[in-house]
Amino acid sequence: MSAGRSNALRLMMNSAPKSGRQLIFPAHMAEIDARTIAGGTPGIVLMERAGQAVVTVLRGIWPRRPVLILAGPGNNGGDGWVIARLLKEAGWPVTIASDWPAGALKGDAKLACEASGITPVPLEEADFSAAPLIVDALFGAGLARSIEGKLAEVLRRAAASGGPVLAVDLPSGLCGTRGEVLGDSLKADVTVTFGAAKPGHLLAEGRCYSGQLHVADIGLDLCEGEEDALWNHPLLWWDRMPLPPSAAHKYARGGLLVVGGPRHQGGAARLTAKAAAVTGAGAVTLAVSAQAADIYAASIDAIMLRTVRDESELADFAASDKIAAIAIGPGLGTDEKAAAWLGAVLSAGKPLLLDADALTLLAKRAERLAGCPEGSVLTPHEGEFKRLFSDVSGSPLERAEEAARKSGQTVLLKGAATVISAPGKTPVINTRSSPYLATAGSGDVLSGIIAGWLAQGVDSQAAAGAGAWMHGESSLQYGPGLTADTLWQKIPNALHAIGARTDD
Ligand SMILES: NC(=O)C1=CN([C@@H]2O[C@H](COP(=O)(O)OP(=O)(O)OC[C@H]3O[C@@H](n4cnc5c(N)ncnc54)[C@H](O)[C@@H]3O)[C@@H](O)[C@H]2O)[C@@H](O)CC1
Ligand SMILES: Nc1ncnc2c1ncn2[C@@H]1O[C@H](COP(=O)(O)OP(=O)(O)O)[C@@H](O)[C@H]1O
Numbered sequence: 001m002s003a004g005r006s007n008a009l010r011l012m013m014n015s016a017p018k019s020g021r022q023l024i025f026p027a028h029m030a031e032i033d034a035r036t037i038a039g040g041t042p043g044i045v046l047m048e049r050a051g052q053a054v055v056t057v058l059r060g061i062w063p064r065r066p067v068l069i070l071a072g073p074g075n076n077g078g079d080g081w082v083i084a085r086l087l088k089e090a091g092w093p094v095t096i097a098s099d100w101p102a103g104a105l106k107g108d109a110k111l112a113c114e115a116s117g118i119t120p121v122p123l124e125e126a127d128f129s130a131a132p133l134i135v136d137a138l139f140g141a142g143l144a145r146s147i148e149g150k151l152a153e154v155l156r157r158a159a160a161s162g163g164p165v166l167a168v169d170l171p172s173g174l175c176g177t178r179g180e181v182l183g184d185s186l187k188a189d190v191t192v193t194f195g196a197a198k199p200g201h202l203l204a205e206g207r208c209y210s211g212q213l214h215v216a217d218i219g220l221d222l223c224e225g226e227e228d229a230l231w232n233h234p235l236l237w238w239d240r241m242p243l244p245p246s247a248a249h250k251y252a253r254g255g256l257l258v259v260g261g262p263r264h265q266g267g268a269a270r271l272t273a274k275a276a277a278v279t280g281a282g283a284v285t286l287a288v289s290a291q292a293a294d295i296y297a298a299s300i301d302a303i304m305l306r307t308v309r310d311e312s313e314l315a316d317f318a319a320s321d322k323i324a325a326i327a328i329g330p331g332l333g334t335d336e337k338a339a340a341w342l343g344a345v346l347s348a349g350k351p352l353l354l355d356a357d358a359l360t361l362l363a364k365r366a367e368r369l370a371g372c373p374e375g376s377v378l379t380p381h382e383g384e385f386k387r388l389f390s391d392v393s394g395s396p397l398e399r400a401e402e403a404a405r406k407s408g409q410t411v412l413l414k415g416a417a418t419v420i421s422a423p424g425k426t427p428v429i430n431t432r433s434s435p436y437l438a439t440a441g442s443g444d445v446l447s448g449i450i451a452g453w454l455a456q457g458v459d460s461q462a463a464a465g466a467g468a469w470m471h472g473e474s475s476l477q478y479g480p481g482l483t484a485d486t487l488w489q490k491i492p493n494a495l496h497a498i499g500a501r502t503d504d
């Protein structure tokens, strides 16, 4: 990517540099914390910066109002004490509720508590009746077990109060690794975390519990490349996307073969084909049987239609120079003929986008997975994933990584947070999306976007990352009332949003 294009993109996206997309597991963050302290920045300085960062965000959102801070026994609580002191100094009415007064604290948290000059009330006596702004500084990265008993009760009372909630680092009770709620947690309107977001902010219940996420730079010694995962953003892949050269012709922009299926399932493959064409594949051809051709022909103006007699004719066409990549699965069917057609494209040696029925067929004949050409992308939803990788368990992040390792292909595991894992590469989590994507055929459009990039010669990991992001961006551009039919029509808006244009 030229410097001009890169800068223009950054300006347009108003985004942080790539390092701002790092995701770090809590245990790893504790190591980074220790490394930073060993490097000469005292822990209390980090805690002070963390508290200051929270106060800056808090004051940027809420005008002066009563604040109730719930402070825990560790450094998350320590941050709470810094926040209490800073707000008090600024003249805010602050109460702190904690079962761990200075005598029960250690290290930096003890220092922060003592410096505040505030006496806490016990958690049981925390008064939520005036719906104060609640600062949740009970547990963060050090959450070690489920929240239960008295602590769960205080979180329930806080939730019932109706007051807004700001979580320090992580909503207490939320697992920063997997995004699951351990026992109980408190939904935050805003979460301020330090150094880097944690995968748990994005996965499972994390996105909903974290609310608006702010990542504050507090000077941690965090290196480029040491992330456990990356948060999807055009900065991760846009420099690998081709722009059409001025002398472009349609096949040079990428020939894509989309394999169709029986008459009654025609919509799925058509959506895939249309999404691929809009994404920029120059020549998209739908291959169908003669019996289904009239149905497919009904609404595919910009897509070429080719009738194929049998799998051998399909294999010949798939192997031709005009085809750079193949999408198969949406609307394919799962009968013998579908299996034979899948076999025909597997042997073509072109990058494949495998989705829907193709994944179901592969689950029945697992040995075929090993025969997938290198650089292919599998896009299972949870159900397809379970069929295909029945022995793989864990969080979506762990499962996508294991599936990529086993299959040797890029695996995109769909969900409210979508995880993309390519063998040997850092996994990527996409949250650029809206729940309006939960509509029939939306996955077929995603397949088309990814296949559209594969046909243009983009590597599988970048194609999948771009696909997930553009799919979500298209849904955000449309908003309520979205259907798969309108989703693909918003793809140009997603391209414009990331600064796509032809080279001058
Ligand atoms: N680099 C960083 O990550 C920084 C971290 N800081 C803060 O430090 C926090 C991490 O501090 P800690 O490691 O002390 O961890 P926490 O303060 O999150 O919690 C640890 C304490 O909670 C107890 N505990 C854990 N789960 C419990 C449960 N379910 N019920 C009852 N008690 C439980 C533990 O026994 C321990 O005493 C971060 O979340 C952040 O807020 C900041 O102060 C500065 C920099
Ligand atoms: N709640 C949600 N929030 C964001 N994205 C979602 C949500 N639910 C589904 N999606 C996305 O919508 C798409 C649905 O695809 P899929 O399950 O294959 O549906 P279909 O088979 O109907 O096309 C996936 O990309 C998924 O990530």
Ligand SMILES: [K+]
Residues within 6 Å of the ligand: 076, 136, 137, 138, 139, 140, 167, 168, 169, 170, 171, 172
């Ligand atoms: K917290």
